[in-house]
Amino acid sequence: MVVERLAEIVGESHVLSRKSELLVYNSDGLPGYRRQPKLAVFPGTREEAIAVVRYLAEQNLSFVPRGAGTGLSGGALGDDIIVVGLHRLKKVISLDIENRRATVEPGVVNLRLNRYVAPHGLLYAPDPSSEAACTIGGNVAENAGGPHCLKYGVTLNHVLALTVILPSGEVVQLGNPVGERDGYDLRGAFIGSEGCFGLALDITVRLTPKPQTVRTLLADFTSVDQAAHVTSAVVASGIVPAALEFMDGPTIRVVEDSIYAAGYPRDAEAILLIELDGLEAGVVADLETVRRICLEGGARQVKVARDDAERMKLWQGRKKAFGAMGRLAPHLIVQDAVIPRTKLPEILATIHGISQKYNVMVCNVFHAGDGNLHPNIAYSADDPAESERVHKAMREIMQACIAAGGSITGEHGVGLDKMGYMESIFTDTSLNAMCELRGVFDPDHRSNPGKVVPVHSCKEWHGTPAGRRQPTEHQPPPLEAEPSRPVAR
Amino acid sequence: MIRDGQPLRITGRGAWLDAGRPVSATRTLSLAHDAGVVSYVPGDLTLTVRAGTTLADIAKITGEKNQWLPLDPYGSADGTIGATVATASAGPLSSSFGLVRDLLLGMEFVNGRGEVIRAGGKVVKNVAGFDLTRLVTGSWGTLGVITEVTLRLYAQPPADRTVVIELDGTPREMAAVLRGMITPVLSPIAFQLVSRSISRALRLGESPVALLRFGGNESAVDAQISALRQIATPRELETTVWGSLRELDGKTTTAIRISSLPQRLLATAATILSDDLPAIYTNIDPRRGVMRITVSSDAPVGDGESDSNAAMDFSADTNGSSNVVFEKLPPDVWAAVSASVVADPLSQGIKKAYDPHNILNPGILGD
Numbered sequence: 001m002v003v004e005r006l007a008e009i010v011g012e013s014h015v016l017s018r019k020s021e022l023l024v025y026n027s028d029g030l031p032g033y034r035r036q037p038k039l040a041v042f043p044g045t046r047e048e049a050i051a052v053v054r055y056l057a058e059q060n061l062s063f064v065p066r067g068a069g070t071g072l073s074g075g076a077l078g079d080d081i082i083v084v085g086l087h088r089l090k091k092v093i094s095l096d097i098e099n100r101r102a103t104v105e106p107g108v109v110n111l112r113l114n115r116y117v118a119p120h121g122l123l124y125a126p127d128p129s130s131e132a133a134c135t136i137g138g139n140v141a142e143n144a145g146g147p148h149c150l151k152y153g154v155t156l157n158h159v160l161a162l163t164v165i166l167p168s169g170e171v172v173q174l175g176n177p178v179g180e181r182d183g184y185d186l187r188g189a190f191i192g193s194e195g196c197f198g199l200a201l202d203i204t205v206r207l208t209p210k211p212q213t214v215r216t217l218l219a220d221f222t223s224v225d226q227a228a229h230v231t232s233a234v235v236a237s238g239i240v241p242a243a244l245e246f247m248d249g250p251t252i253r254v255v256e257d258s259i260y261a262a263g264y265p266r267d268a269e270a271i272l273l274i275e276l277d278g279l280e281a282g283v284v285a286d287l288e289t290v291r292r293i294c295l296e297g298g299a300r301q302v303k304v305a306r307d308d309a310e311r312m313k314l315w316q317g318r319k320k321a322f323g324a325m326g327r328l329a330p331h332l333i334v335q336d337a338v339i340p341r342t343k344l345p346e347i348l349a350t351i352h353g354i355s356q357k358y359n360v361m362v363c364n365v366f367h368a369g370d371g372n373l374h375p376n377i378a379y380s381a382d383d384p385a386e387s388e389r390v391h392k393a394m395r396e397i398m399q400a401c402i403a404a405g406g407s408i409t410g411e412h413g414v415g416l417d418k419m420g421y422m423e424s425i426f427t428d429t430s431l432n433a434m435c436e437l438r439g440v441f442d443p444d445h446r447s448n449p450g451k452v453v454p455v456h457s458c459k460e461w462h463g464t465p466a467g468r469r470q471p472t473e474h475q476p477p478p479l480e481a482e483p484s485r486p487v488a489r
Numbered sequence: 490m491i492r493d494g495q496p497l498r499i500t501g502r503g504a505w506l507d508a509g510r511p512v513s514a515t516r517t518l519s520l521a522h523d524a525g526v527v528s529y530v531p532g533d534l535t536l537t538v539r540a541g542t543t544l545a546d547i548a549k550i551t552g553e554k555n556q557w558l559p560l561d562p563y564g565s566a567d568g569t570i571g572a573t574v575a576t577a578s579a580g581p582l583s584s585s586f587g588l589v590r591d592l593l594l595g596m597e598f599v600n601g602r603g604e605v606i607r608a609g610g611k612v613v614k615n616v617a618g619f620d621l622t623r624l625v626t627g628s629w630g631t632l633g634v635i636t637e638v639t640l641r642l643y644a645q646p647p648a649d650r651t652v653v654i655e656l657d658g659t660p661r662e663m664a665a666v667l668r669g670m671i672t673p674v675l676s677p678i679a680f681q682l683v684s685r686s687i688s689r690a691l692r693l694g695e696s697p698v699a700l701l702r703f704g705g706n707e708s709a710v711d712a713q714i715s716a717l718r719q720i721a722t723p724r725e726l727e728t729t730v731w732g733s734l735r736e737l738d739g740k741t742t743t744a745i746r747i748s749s750l751p752q753r754l755l756a757t758a759a760t761i762l763s764d765d766l767p768a769i770y771t772n773i774d775p776r777r778g779v780m781r782i783t784v785s786s787d788a789p790v791g792d793g794e795s796d797s798n799a800a801m802d803f804s805a806d807t808n809g810s811s812n813v814v815f816e817k818l819p820p821d822v823w824a825a826v827s828a829s830v831v832a833d834p835l836s837q838g839i840k841k842a843y844d845p846h847n848i849l850n851p852g853i854l855g856d
Binding site: 096098099100121142143145149153154156157166170172176178179180181182183184185186188189191192193196209212232235236237238239240278279280281282283284285286289338339340341342367370371372405406407408409410411412413414418422425426427429430431432433434436437438439440441452453 | 530531532533534535555556577587588590591600604605606607608610611612613614615616617618619620621623624626627628632643644645646647673674676705706707708709711712713746747748749750751752753778779810811812814830831833834835836838839842843854
C-alpha cells in the first residue's frame with residue numbers, strides 16, 4: 001500500500017521494494033555497516049520530494065535521505081526504513097556570476113557544479129575526494145571537507161541558505177540567499193546534521209573566484225617523522241597553503257602499483273603534497289619559503305609541478321588512494337580523527353607502534369594541514385583473527401587521538417560508525433543538548449533514526465512512546481559487520 | 490544564579506550594552522571577571538579563552554607570537570570575546586577571514602537550566618555531533634551563557650599596509666573607480682567605502698574614500714598596491730585608521746546593518762556615498778555585501794535628518810532583496826521596527842528547549 005502510494009507520486013519505476021534491488025542501498029561507502037531498507041523511493045522533482053515526505057509524515061514512517069551513497073560513516077542507511085534518494089534532483093536552479101553564488105538541487109554532483117561554473121572563472125571550494133560522485137545535498141548533510149578546505153573552509157563556510165523540508169512535511173528557509181540576517185543560525189545547525197533534521201530541497205552556495213596562480217609541490221622524505229615535523233613547521237610559519245596532504249610509504253607504493261600511479265618516489269617513507277594559490281607574486285614568494293622549510297626539514301627532493309597535467313597527475317594519486325587500497329586486500333577500514341597539528345609527529349609514531357603491536361599495516365594518507373588523519377587498514381574480513389587485530393588496533397588509534405585533545409571525526413560524520421565514541425568526547429548534558437536540538441527539527445526521530453547521538457543519551461526523548469519504539473541500537477566500536485568491497489573514495 | 494529562575498541580563502564588560510532590544514531582567518550576570526587564557530598553543534594556531542577576555546587582551550597575547558584573531562567588530566576593543574560571539578559581531582576583516590561563526594572551533598555555555606554544555610572542540614576541523622557552536626553564536630545570550638570559546642588564529646601577515654583613495658567627482662566617475670577596484674588582481678584583507686562624514690571624523694579629507702588593507706608577504710602586497718596605482722591615486726595610511734573607524738561606533742545611538750547582493754550594493758554605493766549627511770556615518774563593505782549606517786550622538790545634526798531615514802529608504806527601495814539588521818536603536822523605536830527575529834516555530838522550539846523558563850536576556854531578540 002505504501003509502495004502503491006509512493007509509486008503514484010514518483011512513478012512506478014522510481015520505487016524499489018524487492019530485496020535484491022535494495023541491496024545497493026544497504027550500506028554507504030563504508031560497507032562495514034549493513035542495514036536492509038524496506039523501500040527506496042526516488043523523487044524526480046521538488047514537488048515529488050515534498051509529496052513523498054508529507055506522505056511519510058502522514059503515515060508516521062521513518063526514512064533516511066540519501067545522496068550518492070559515498071558517505072564514510074555508516075550514515076545514510078537503516079533497517080526496515082524507507083530510503084529517500086535525491087540523486088534525481090540535479091538541476092542547477094540559478095547561477096549568479098556577478099555575486100558569485102549558485103542555487104542547486106540536492107542531487108547535483110559536486111564536480112558537476114564545479115564544471116558548470118568553471119567557464120566563468122569560479123569554483124565551489126569544498127572538494128571531498130569523492131567529488132566525482134558525491135552530491136551537494138550529501139555534502140551539506142555531512143558538512144563535507146576535502147583537501148582544499150585547509151585554506152577555503154568546509155561546506156559550512158560556503159552555504160548561504162537552504163530550503164529544507166522538515167520530517168513533518170513543513171518547508172522552511174534557513175539562512176538567507178540575499179544577505180546576512182539575525183536570529184538563530186538555523187542554517188549552521190542544519191549543516192552537518194547527517195540527515196537527522198530533514199532534507200534540503202535547494203541549497204544556495206557561495207562560489208569562489210579561481211585563483212590567479214596555482215603551484216603544487218611534492219616533497220619526499222626518508223622518514224615519516226621528518227614529514228610530520230615539516231607539516232607542523234609549515235602550519236606554524238603562518239602560510240596557509242591551499243592544501244597540505246600527507247602520504248606515507250605503504251600508501252605511496254600501493255598507489256604507484258595501481259592504475260592511479262602518479263610518479264611518487266617509491267622508496268620514500270613519506271611525501272607531502274603542498275599546493276599554494278593566490279596572486280602570482282605572493283605564491284612565488286611563499287613557494288620559496290615552503291621549499292626552504294621542506295629542505296631544512298630533511299626533504300630529499302622538492303619537485304614543483306611544471307604544468308596543469310603534471311599537477312592533475314599528482315592529485316590523482318592522492319584522491320584515488322583509497323580506491324588503490326583495493327589492491328592490498330578485499331576490505332578496508334578508515335578513520336577520520338582530527339588532532340592538534342603540533343601533535344602530528346607524536347601521533348604518527350604512536351600509530352606506528354600500534355600497527356606493530358597488532359601486526360597490521362596501517363596506511364596513512366590524510367589532510368595533514370588540518371591535522372585530519374585517515375589511518376586505514378586493508379585486510380581480509382574472512383580471517384576472524386586478522387579482523388580482531390585490525391579492530392583492536394583501530395580502537396587504540398582512536399583513543400590515542402582523543403587523548404591528544406582531538407575530535408573523532410573531521411569530515412566523514414558520526415553515523416553509526418563513530419557513535420560509540422561520542423561519549424568519550426562529550427558529556428551527558430552536551431549530548432542531551434544535541435538531542436534537544438534534533439527534537440525541535442524532528443520530534444519523532446523519524447529522519448535517519450538512531451544516528452549521531454546514542455539514543456540513551458536523549459534524556460527527555462527515550463521515555464516517550466516514539467522513543468520506546470526506537471530500537472536502542474547503539475553500536476560500540478569495533479565494527480560489527482564486515483566490509484565486503486574496497487571503499488572507493 | 491541561573492538555577493534561581495529569575496530573569497537575567499547577561500553582560501560582558503558592558504561595551505555593547507546599548508545594542509539589542511530592551512531586556513526585562515531583574516538581575517545582571519556579568520562575565521567580565523571570568524577572563525583569561527585557558528590554553529594557547531601557537532603551533533596549532535588555536536586559542537581557548539574564558540568569555541570575559543577582552544579583544545584587546547587577545548590581540549596582545551597572540552601578538553606576542555606574531556599571530557592574531559582577525560576579528561574586528563565595531564566598537565571598542567575593550568569588548569569581550571563572549572559578547573562578540575554572542576552577538577556575532579564582525580568588522581572590516583570579515584570579508585576575507587569570515588564571520589565569527591567561521592573563526593570559532595568550540596565553546597562552553599550554560600543553558601537556561603544551569604547545565605554546562607560543551608560544543609565543538611579545539612581542533613580546526615570537526616563534525617562530531619550536531620553543531621551547537623554555530624547555533625549559540627549570534628543568539629545574543631538567549632540560548633545559553635557563553636563561558637569559554639576556542640578560536641582559530643592566523644599568523645599576522647608579514648606585510649600589512651593600508652591605503653586610502655579619495656572618491657571625488659560625480660557619482661558616475663566614482664562608480665567607474667569602484668568597478669575598477671573589484672578585480673581578481675586585488676585581494677585586500679579589508680575593503681571599506683566610507684561616507685564623507687566618516688572621512689571628516691577620521692581626518693581623511695572632505696570627500697568619501699575607499700580604505701583598502703593589504704596583507705600577505707611583501708611581494709604580494711607590493712604587487713597589489715602597484716596594480717591599484719594603475720587605476721587610482723592611493724595614499725598610504727597607518728594601519729591604526731582601522732581602529733579609529735571601529736571606535737567611531739562608541740558614540741552611536743543607532744546602528745543599522747543592511748546586507749544585500751554585493752553587486753547591487755556596489756551599484757548604489759556611489760549615489761549613497763555622494764550624499765552629505767553630517768550626522769550619519771555610512772560605510773560599505775562591497776565584498777561582504779554589507780552597508781552599515783550609524784548615527785552618532787555627537788555629530789552635528791543637519792536639516793531634516795532623522796535617525797534612520799536613509800537606511801529605511803534603502804531597504805524600502807530594494808523590495809525584499811536585502812536584509813536589515815538593527816543593532817542599536819533608541820529604546821522607544823524598537824517596538825516599531827520588528828517584533829521578534831526568532832518568531833518562527835523552529836527558533837521558538839529551540840529557545841524553549843534551551844531556556845525553558847525564559848530567563849536568559851528576555852526580550853533582547855524580541856522573543
